[in-house]
Amino acid sequence: MLPSATMNILKVHGCYRLQPPISHLSQNIHPSSLTTHHKSKLCHVSSPSIHSSNPQFRISRTNSNLRNVRVSEIGAPLWTQKDDKQDNSGSPEDLTMNGEAYQKTLRLVECSMFAALGGLAYILSSSLAIENYFGCFFALPIVFSSMRWDIVAGRKTMVATATLLLVLAGPIKALTYLLMHGFLGLAMGSLWRSKANWGVSIFTSAIVRAIGAMGYVVMYSFLIRENILALITINIHASATFILTSLGFLTIPSMNLIYAIFGTLLLLNCCFFVFLLHLLYALFFTRLGMKASLRLPKWFAKAI
Structure with missing residues (x-):
């Protein structure tokens, strides 16, 4: 009885799809391509089969695997809060009574x-x-x-x-x-x-x-x-x-x-x-x- 319930849950539009483990992906993959890959591979599970078969089943494998993804190179930001503070540091002093x-x-x-x-x-x-x-x-x-x-x-x-x-x-x-x-x-x-x-x-x-x-x-x-x-x-x-x-x-x-x-x-x-x-x-x-x-x-x- 348990194998049949599991098969009904994983049944998506009459096909079975196996997902490769995300931890084995290359580290050089860009986060945007990784997100696109997951969107194309994840299956939409029909709600009637879930409620009827096993309501205690949770899909948390994807979230746990996404935590292990690493990006090889991250570009430096063009603007930081520190630069903004340095640019505006002299303005209050100029507005004082002795300011220029x-x-x-x-x-x-x-x-x-x-x-x-x-x-x-x-x-x-x-x-x-x-x-x-x-x-x-x-x-x-x-x-x-x-x-x-x-x-x-x-x-x-x-x-x-x-x-x-x-x-x-x-x-x-x-x-x-x-x-x-x-x-x-x-x-x-x-x-x-x-x-x-x-x-x-x-x-x-x-x-x-x-x-x-x-x-x-x-x-x-x-x-x-x-x-x-x-x-x-x-x-x-x-x-x-x-x-x-x-x-x-x-x-x-x-x-x-x-x-x-x-x-x-x-x-x-x-x-x-x-x-x-x-x-x-x-x-x-x-x-x-x-x-x-x-x-x-x-x-x-x-x-x-």
Whole structure:
């Protein structure tokens, strides 16, 4: 009775198939081919014969034999968790307060904010015709960026402000800002960043301001098709002739003397303006707690 039950269990579609032992397979067989071999050789046992003949029969020979299969060569994985940890190990450190990425992002954000503030103040002052009253503050964002970070940050602030004015107000406003305030702020910020003496800083900044003023006059002379510089020198010549005649000197000054007087007056005007900017900006930075980064004269340091 037992042999007949066993024969019914192993009867698959009217044929008997014998499986070779898996432990005798070659070790060089790939796991995918081995799986295909088992799928083709294993027989599907009909459920009625199992339940009717011997329900306690278990097919566990295949699982036990599969444990003895070995693969000869296994390729190295292309990605490991260790490599991923090494790639991302520096990212948390860069996001800290002293990280390089954090400092670069903070400098970029501050330069953008200062550029937007300077451009907005210049546009509003020009629109409301109060530019002469707030002209001393237009160079402050550039100087503050240079003192807060470095000279490169001050130059980026100046370029960003000029670009914003070019887009919003046109090229005339952008060039006027650069000639009258932009280059002056960059010169002052660079000299203060290098802790230059106030005498050198005032004289150099005054020269930059005077050159910017001359460029401003030339630009508007080209726009209105009129030589404004010639008109200024003619008026100076007439004023000097009238003064000399009223004093009893019957002489006419030469044009070279007139040019020298004009240059001297322009340089004095720029020196006084830059000196007032030095006083105002030094007081502002001192109130912000940046006194250690400034090189102040002794008389001004004692006064504040």
